[in-house]
Amino acid sequence: MGASSSRPIRVLLVDDSLVARTVLARLLDGHSEFEIAGASPTADHAIEFLGGQDIDIVVLDVEMPGKDGLTALPEILAASDGARVLIVSSAAEAGASATIRALTLGAADTLLKPTAGNFAGEFAQKFVDALTRIGHAAARPGRGEGRVRENAHRPATPAPIVPLRQVRTGHVSCLAIGASTGGLHALSAFLRGLAPDFRAPILVTQHLPPPFMPYFAAQLRDIAGRPTSVAAEGAPLVPGEILVAPGEGHIRLARKASRIVVHIDTAPAPSRCMPSVDPMFEAVAQMFGDDGVGVVLTGMGRDGTIGAEAIVRAGGEILAQDSGSSVVWGMPGSVAQAGLASLVLPPEDLARHVCAREAGAAWK
Structure with a gap:
């Protein structure tokens, strides 16, 4: 998987707000390097959607009914087989616990979601810039390097056979x-x-x-x-x-x-x-x-x-x-x-x- 010069970077929007999904999609109008591949109102819907799609970037909200974005993040990474995740959430302030947890769980970046009516201007530029940066990283050789966890819709990849050294015993200092x-x-x-x-x-x-x-x-x-x-x-x-x-x-x-x-x-x-x-x-x-x-x-x-x-x-x-x-x-x-x-x-x-x-x- 991965974006290439032959096709746009495919983006999945995951947010329980129809308004947010619509506005985020519109922010990419006129940016031919991106394609909105889908929009999901829940994390579970997104995980199911990812099972049969080739997605490069998942834009994920945190606070959603049912399974929240951070709980779903590891499953989304596994189901997407290497897609990058951009968290866009009102909970994603710099230094916030949700931001730290998102980054350490595997999100590529976070962006603070503005209040309604403030999606244009500075936020719009930050959103496009973040997707561009993440998209370029997704397009590099080695994206998803070493991934072997597959979702239920794909055949499992056998665990690689690796040489092992002798197991040590004794104290640890x-x-x-x-x-x-x-x-x-x-x-x-x-x-x-x-x-x-x-x-x-x-x-x-x-x-x-x-x-x-x-x-x-x-x-x-x-x-x-x-x-x-x-x-x-x-x-x-x-x-x-x-x-x-x-x-x-x-x-x-x-x-x-x-x-x-x-x-x-x-x-x-x-x-x-x-x-x-x-x-x-x-x-x-x-x-x-x-x-x-x-x-x-x-x-x-x-x-x-x-x-x-x-x-x-x-x-x-x-x-x-x-x-x-x-x-x-x-x-x-x-x-x-x-x-x-x-x-x-x-x-x-x-x-x-x-x-x-x-x-x-x-x-x-």
Whole structure:
């Protein structure tokens, strides 16, 4: 799937308001690069519609009767087999919890829906600009890369066979987790799968812009039931606590006297992601060696593969989310196909393995 030069970018509008659907469609009048492929009044209708259509962008409202947009987002991504989702909602203010959740569940972008009568002018331009940017990304080679979850109307794709390394046993002194598209759902499943007495410090790199990181950290704190904060320069690693990479830098580590502390690195990473999983994994390899564990969850691209190689060379262990539970099997698929992962499983099963390694007993 994907838009190409031979046809317009196909857009599905999902909003319970007939007025909103009509106005959004009219905003694209005169823009020949787009085609309104359909309009759905409910999320369930959209999911059913996507089963037999080739759609590039889904414009999705959040607050709808029945199944709301955020609840339906993972199903829409799966049913569309790789379409990008633009959230257009009155709940999508910058920093709002709905915005953070949408981005971490896999939305490509969000846009605040104006009040009735204010769709023209500035909003109209922002809407077209967002669709253009997302549409160009959808047209690039690799769109839907690694996707294997299929909807009920299509034959299932067999899970790829990947080489696995020997499963590690023993203590865990540091746990580092990388995620991107669909990360919040996967992180939720993983963190809830950790035993309450898991005591190793936890580092998280999630691809999100800087303004959203404090809200994202707050969500992880509520989900995991652990102290969680955005990592800052010099912050110590504390057993059982979570540090989230800031949006403007990568997590690296340094030794200060008897403590291991965070160093924020703002240099460009090979993956071009900011923040990037690779520097975090490299730091864990350097500081913790065979007691370090890296987990790669759902996400587009290959961020994390370089760092995963460093962890494996140091004797540590890499775990990857399986294709069936991933929104996009790009990042975990890359480390799995490279033969760097010892387990490729759903997040909750990976968490159980980490706990089984008597986590935290060898904290240095």
